[in-house]
Amino acid sequence: MKTTTTHRLRNVALAALAAASILGGTVASGVFAQTAAPDAAQTLTVSQTEGPYFKVNSPERTSLVEEGMQGTLITITGQVLSGDGTPVASALVDFWQADAGGSYDNSGYNLRGHQYTDENGYYTLTTVVPGLYPGRTRHIHVKVQAPNGPVLTSQLYFPGEARNASDGIFDSSLLLPVVDNGDGTQSATFNFVVTTA
Numbered sequence: 300m301k302t303t304t305t306h307r308l309r310n311v312a313l314a315a316l317a318a319a320s321i322l323g324g325t326v327a328s329g330v331f332a333q334t335a336a337p338d339a340a341q342t343l344t345v346s347q348t349e350g351p352y353f354k355v356n357s358p359e360r361t362s363l364v365e366e367g368m369q370g371t372l373i374t375i376t377g378q379v380l381s382g383d384g385t386p387v388a389s390a391l392v393d394f395w396q397a398d399a400g401g402s403y404d405n406s407g408y409n410l411r412g413h414q415y416t417d418e419n420g421y422y423t424l425t426t427v428v429p430g431l432y433p434g435r436t437r438h439i440h441v442k443v444q445a446p447n448g449p450v451l452t453s454q455l456y457f458p459g460e461a462r463n464a465s466d467g468i469f470d471s472s473l474l475l476p477v478v479d480n481g482d483g484t485q486s487a488t489f490n491f492v493v494t495t496a
């Protein structure tokens with residue numbers, strides 16, 4: 300009899316524990332649903348060499364296009380995301396690139412600019428397609444940093460480039476899915492996935 304009673308008490312205790320964990324699960328998922336609805340685990344954007352032409356203190360702007368600038372206009376948009384897919388607001392995104400002739404402006408800030416993502420983690424860059432220069436395939440340099448997070452230094456590439464196959468730095472995960480808009484301009488979307496604080 301005593302054994303039976305103990306057994307029953309133990310079952311009651313186990314049932315209470317099970318109920319508590321179900322309740323805990325319900326509460327946890329409710330809180331989860333109120334966050335920014337992360338998509339799923341994301342692969343962190345590949346880090347790449349900075350190269351020799353980065354300059355600090357680029358101007359804050361979303362368009363690098365200036366009057367008289369040569370080249371095909373391209374708009375690149377996307378989000379900065381954390382590793383679980385949550386959009387990162389106020390992330391720093393700093394771009395620099397060669398002009399259509401393949402030259403960097405190392406005395407000034409032509410084709411250099413930084414911006415911060417909006418409340419949904421979006422950035423927009425309007426620029427010209429960079430030209431080729433010796434030893435490299437076509438690319439745009441970028442640094443991305445979540446607030447208080449580490450700086451990701453990387454590069455973005457263009458599809459259909461003959462030099463992609465021979466460029467030792469090229470990484471296909473950094474290819475822009477470039478779309479021809481039919482009016483002489485191009486557009487692409489690219490999300491950066493970064494380590495947050």
Ligand code: FE
Pocket residue numbers: 350352397435438440
């Ligand atoms: Fe470069």
